[in-house]
Amino acid sequence: MGTRLKVLVWAAAAFAIAALCCTGPAAAVGVPVLRVCADPDNMPFSNDKGEGFENKLAELIADRLGRELVYTWFPENTGYVPNTTGSNACDLVTGYAQGTGLIEDTNPYYFASYVLITRGEDTDLEGVTSLADPRLKSKRIGLVARTPPASILAMHGLIADAKPFDDRSRESPADVAREMIAAIESGELDAGLLWGPIGGYYASQSSVPLTVAPLVRESVGPATFYGITLGVRPNEPQFKHQVNKVLAENRTEITAILQDYDVPVLDREGQLAAAVGTPSAGR
Incomplete structure (x- = not known):
């Protein structure tokens, strides 16, 4: 997630906002609502045009549950965890890291990690899959400040030649990613x-x-590999079970949605998932 790391931002604060501003179409009369908290401008995850993969996931879940999808837009750069209780609460919070304990979570719907990006023609770094690889010595490596890979680089003595990108700058995660990738190009x-x-x-x-x-x-430092879940309200086991059932029964389609956005989808062991094709709900 670049400057606003998607896996950690929802868990960045130990308290939540009591009320959220709700937008989106009104539900049809007699149709229950599925209210989803999502960022209105954080591609490839979500935006207020419904173009992100978390938008597609929310649409799939709402369809399978027979509910009308309504969003509560919640910019992640506020640094807070959305409140899932009270007036105008969320039913689901998208892209929530498993096991953080700040919100009840579903089963993981995919596993993801930080990644090392190199030029395809750079044979010196071909096959590097760990920051402990000695071939990274003296290499110029871009990193987002205060993220797990930054800590691991420091442990391996690779910070001196690194270029930090500040995740507290005014740039969006997309801007930071594009800037870093342009520098690699x-x-x-x-x-x-x-x-x-x-x-x-x-x-x-x-x-x-x-x-x-x-x-x-990685053999040292903080985790770089996470199960990604949906945040749900506590003390609603039936709803959580319903969502988990949708995630389990539609795993292939969900994986296809993620892969359509070039997300490196991993299994529980950290191996890349097999390609399953482009879903009809893709970009």
Whole structure:
């Protein structure tokens, strides 16, 4: 996720906002609503035009549950976790890291990691899948400040030649990703580190071939590999069960949606999931 790391931002604060502004079409008379908290401007995850993969996932879940989809727009750069209780509450919070404990979560609907992005023709770094690889010594590596890969680079003595991109700047995650990838394309950087869904999405738009390697083999430092879930209200086991059932029964279609956005989708063991084709609900 670049400057606003998708897997961690929802869990960045220990308190929530009590009331949220709700937008979206009104539900048809007699049709129950599925209210989803999502960012209105955070591609490839979501936007207020419904173009992100989390928009597509929300549409799928609403359809399978027979509910009318209504959004509560919640910009992630506020740094708060959306409140899932009270007036105008969310039924679901998109893209929530498993096990953080701030919101009840569903079963993971995909697994993702940070990624190392290099130029495809850079044979010096071909096959690098860990930041412990000695071939990264003296390489110019782009990183987002205060993220797990930044800590791991420091542990391996690779910070001196790294170029930080500040995740607290005024730039959007998309701007940071595009800037870092442009520097890799030009040769200003030998490699870059981004959250997988953002890295895969923007690397696929590059004018030169890039390699995107998931980082799942780190032996030191913080985790780089996460199960991604949906946040739900506590004490509603029946609803949570219904959502988990939708996720389980539509796993192939969900994986296809993610892959349509060039997300490096991993299994529980950190291996890349097999390609399953482009879904009808894709971009």
